[in-house]
Amino acid sequence: MAGIASDMIRGNTDTILLRFLCEKDSYGYEINKQILELTDGQYGLNEATLYTTFKRLEKNGYITSYWGDENSGARRRYYTVTEAGRAAYAENCREWLNARTLLERLIKDGTD
């Protein structure tokens, strides 16, 4: 089986992370758990992908980060979406809708 839908979701990981951060500040592990819940365990980000994506988003000015002040448990790095990040999220959503339309035309539907 290997990577269910992984190559099809590529190019949307930024958008997915931004989506959750648009709702509230969060950290990697939590977001990934939410992704797993929303997809009934069908999809989750590889940790390496998760953290490189955060890095990329931060480098692009779409998010900022700070260390949480947990007094118990493992330390957490929280992320906050910026205004540029919200704009990028909206733009990515538009692009996704467009890509979806195009793919629907191109792929047709070969399911029986």
Add this chain to the structure above:
Amino acid sequence: MAGIASDMIRGNTDTILLRFLCEKDSYGYEINKQILELTDGQYGLNEATLYTTFKRLEKNGYITSYWGDENSGARRRYYTVTEAGRAAYAENCREWLNARTLLERLIKDGTD
């Protein structure tokens, strides 16, 4: 601007080419023109992508190829989809529908 939807379509190029070949034998240039028509010029495969994809499909046993016998104009390499190719197309379509559902949940809709 650069690549509109290019990274979102990655992982679907095989499926797109198979779709056209499921309808009839065809060759690279023609398929790419059909893609451009269907998308109102919004999307077309890079030539390098086009031909490496054909190679991959042939290596995987999803298509076979033969030289057309044009008596005028540039030579054309035609491709034929195999039974395995049709099965792969159907399976890819199912995966696409699934990925689309997951993405719809994950991305929500941040368009205004």
Add this chain to the structure above:
DNA sequence: TTAGATACCTTGACAGGTAAGGTATCTAGG
């Protein structure tokens, strides 16, 4: 004290896509 969960991070490799180059044939215009 040990196992498991939480939580983060880095490295090296890989696959698919792309830019930029190339070849060859035919047609239309000057």
Add this chain to the structure above:
DNA sequence: CCTAGATACCTTACCTGTCAAGGTATCTAA
């Protein structure tokens, strides 16, 4: 005749995002 443009195919070197595999550290429960 020559040139420009369309048709049609191909290769190379590079870039990017993903992933497997490793690592660190803390807390909780058995």
